[in-house]
Amino acid sequence: MKKHIITLPGDGIGPEIMNSAHELLKAVGEKYNHEFTVESKDIGGIAIDKHNDPLPAETIEACESADAILLGAVGGPKWADSKIRPEQGLLKIRKQFNLFANLRPVTIFDSLEASSPLKQHVVRGSDLMIVRELTGGLYFGQPSERRDGGQSVVDTLTYTYGEIERIVRTAFDTAMSRRKHLTSVDKANVLESSRMWREIVNKVSSEYPEVTVEHELVDAAAMKLITNPSYFDVIVTENLFGDILSDEASVITGSLGVLPSASLSDKGLGLFEPIHGSAPDIAGENKANPIGMMLSVGMMLKYSFGLHEESAAIEKAVNQVLADGFKTGDLQIDRAVTLSTTEMTEKIISVL
Amino acid sequence: MKKHIITLPGDGIGPEIMNSAHELLKAVGEKYNHEFTVESKDIGGIAIDKHNDPLPAETIEACESADAILLGAVGGPKWADSKIRPEQGLLKIRKQFNLFANLRPVTIFDSLEASSPLKQHVVRGSDLMIVRELTGGLYFGQPSERRDGGQSVVDTLTYTYGEIERIVRTAFDTAMSRRKHLTSVDKANVLESSRMWREIVNKVSSEYPEVTVEHELVDAAAMKLITNPSYFDVIVTENLFGDILSDEASVITGSLGVLPSASLSDKGLGLFEPIHGSAPDIAGENKANPIGMMLSVGMMLKYSFGLHEESAAIEKAVNQVLADGFKTGDLQIDRAVTLSTTEMTEKIISVL
Ligand SMILES: CC(C)[C@H](C(=O)O)[C@@H](O)C(=O)O
Ligand SMILES: CC(C)[C@H](C(=O)O)[C@@H](O)C(=O)O
Numbered sequence: 001m002k003k004h005i006i007t008l009p010g011d012g013i014g015p016e017i018m019n020s021a022h023e024l025l026k027a028v029g030e031k032y033n034h035e036f037t038v039e040s041k042d043i044g045g046i047a048i049d050k051h052n053d054p055l056p057a058e059t060i061e062a063c064e065s066a067d068a069i070l071l072g073a074v075g076g077p078k079w080a081d082s083k084i085r086p087e088q089g090l091l092k093i094r095k096q097f098n099l100f101a102n103l104r105p106v107t108i109f110d111s112l113e114a115s116s117p118l119k120q121h122v123v124r125g126s127d128l129m130i131v132r133e134l135t136g137g138l139y140f141g142q143p144s145e146r147r148d149g150g151q152s153v154v155d156t157l158t159y160t161y162g163e164i165e166r167i168v169r170t171a172f173d174t175a176m177s178r179r180k181h182l183t184s185v186d187k188a189n190v191l192e193s194s195r196m197w198r199e200i201v202n203k204v205s206s207e208y209p210e211v212t213v214e215h216e217l218v219d220a221a222a223m224k225l226i227t228n229p230s231y232f233d234v235i236v237t238e239n240l241f242g243d244i245l246s247d248e249a250s251v252i253t254g255s256l257g258v259l260p261s262a263s264l265s266d267k268g269l270g271l272f273e274p275i276h277g278s279a280p281d282i283a284g285e286n287k288a289n290p291i292g293m294m295l296s297v298g299m300m301l302k303y304s305f306g307l308h309e310e311s312a313a314i315e316k317a318v319n320q321v322l323a324d325g326f327k328t329g330d331l332q333i334d335r336a337v338t339l340s341t342t343e344m345t346e347k348i349i350s351v352l
Numbered sequence: 353m354k355k356h357i358i359t360l361p362g363d364g365i366g367p368e369i370m371n372s373a374h375e376l377l378k379a380v381g382e383k384y385n386h387e388f389t390v391e392s393k394d395i396g397g398i399a400i401d402k403h404n405d406p407l408p409a410e411t412i413e414a415c416e417s418a419d420a421i422l423l424g425a426v427g428g429p430k431w432a433d434s435k436i437r438p439e440q441g442l443l444k445i446r447k448q449f450n451l452f453a454n455l456r457p458v459t460i461f462d463s464l465e466a467s468s469p470l471k472q473h474v475v476r477g478s479d480l481m482i483v484r485e486l487t488g489g490l491y492f493g494q495p496s497e498r499r500d501g502g503q504s505v506v507d508t509l510t511y512t513y514g515e516i517e518r519i520v521r522t523a524f525d526t527a528m529s530r531r532k533h534l535t536s537v538d539k540a541n542v543l544e545s546s547r548m549w550r551e552i553v554n555k556v557s558s559e560y561p562e563v564t565v566e567h568e569l570v571d572a573a574a575m576k577l578i579t580n581p582s583y584f585d586v587i588v589t590e591n592l593f594g595d596i597l598s599d600e601a602s603v604i605t606g607s608l609g610v611l612p613s614a615s616l617s618d619k620g621l622g623l624f625e626p627i628h629g630s631a632p633d634i635a636g637e638n639k640a641n642p643i644g645m646m647l648s649v650g651m652m653l654k655y656s657f658g659l660h661e662e663s664a665a666i667e668k669a670v671n672q673v674l675a676d677g678f679k680t681g682d683l684q685i686d687r688a689v690t691l692s693t694t695e696m697t698e699k700i701i702s703v704l
Binding site for chain 2: 085087091116117118119122138139141144145146150151152153154155156157158159160161162187189190191192193196218219220222223225226227240241243244245246247248250251254256
């Protein structure tokens, strides 16, 4: 297979973990006989510094002809007070390429039990996937502005029927490939958009008679994620609820650094990134955990290229290295050896 | 002291736990020489059944002349498909009486360690107060409606400068009476309302030089609440973020049934209620945990009547009864005896 991948290393630890992705792609290509070509472009803070634009036209153009996009991380204190913010690059690329379906698996590695703030019996058996709508809601609704000379302010939560329907369908399809249990999260006792969301979920559900569907209010879901995470299979929700709940859910495993994500468009284009941030405090120190990035490469192989075997091999290699007693500085594993970013990358590749 | 209290038992277990509040008020009144008169009115589902209105005019009138309001719980499956929903009674009373400041202490009882989904070393030392804005934001913003014949939908997040300023001030005052550490939670990298919120927090902070202030994004806060709850002292946030985060935070202690809340207006009127719901599954079985309600009475004594000693005595009695090995069915305490609602109420009153 021949594929062209645009990499967007971004800021902070982004470039370091993107190196891990390069190494991994080279290794997978050699082992399974694929030709992955890789081209690097700017996004985020570094793009502001170089082009005065967090998502330069050059980056957009390159992505347009890509088979998939890998992203490191954006942002950092350097741009905290700048008028244009690095995160705008991320929001713009999502909107530009219609990356409406954000998939965030919360994977439990047995060896990371000590890293979780939750008790072992609570976490046990958890395996959930959050399907977050990524291009609508309060993130992009207009107006979003000050009024009355700064005496009031307004943001707008909008969705079209079609926007809700397509993410709900993605969630049902995801549930069909898993344990067929879908939890739709909303705030239907307050928001009109949530009541429409609920109606659409109920309507689409008739096309998926095998999937058990239920509705949960966002406040109740925020509780249940912690008291009973293994209850969930697939969770589908709107953009901002998804932002909050997926970050919350990530702590279940105690290992933000190991979690990947995919953002998919209806045209088949996908952007893949670890869910952690740019970690400016450890940038350049060869300490960052490359696992979230490497598992994001795994998601790319599976979702964008249909390479299920290769993707599974990466997951298995990560599992094995952790179980063998190796970790990075952010993880807690009893008696495990702490590796650098490059060492961990090599170790995982060596057991592929 | 002479005070007139309106009680709104509401639905499900509401009436049972309101009985506990009555007993407690009688006991406190006798012991400390206060005259508490109590008058019961309808709200929620029962008010829909009786008056076709979740907040009848009669209830509003009674509350207008009250010194404080106690609320049980509203809602239940009986009204799931009704056009008027019981929760609207709650939203309306908040708006009607300008109950803009929702205070939710997350109290840790050592004896409830086994009930928490979090590891002991994570929970240890946690003691936080969430100050949630309760009468603005997406809850009340207009328009909130379907458009284009149902092809799209809109909800509106609005705040005035004054609405943000007054809740921020309440939060700073709260921090001054505690450990002087305030975390303001927003989504300033996306929402204009959050950017205004942040500016106002920064402006008001100059009046409180002793308070350490910081800003946290809502997704990061949702993580930190679980990974490091003892980090927080006072959290201030807008209505919907506060709804989600305060429910999330409540699980830290593993004991939803024991947590109280206060909703205060700028005119000094307060409404006090446990944070748990109407629990229709155990309604009428004398099984409900009365502690959240009894501690809400404690908050009323403190915040509305300035009775600090009486309030502290209730907290102390609850602590002692739990430490002595008594619990209700919702709690996990090793080797503790399970009591009914009425037994637990009597037990707490007996050690006042
Ligand atoms: C950086 C920020 C704008 C972004 C979001 O809120 O979507 C991030 O939190 C995420 O979840 O990818
Ligand atoms: C019942 C509901 C409308 C309410 C809210 O969202 O405010 C509840 O969840 C709460 O937190 O008091």
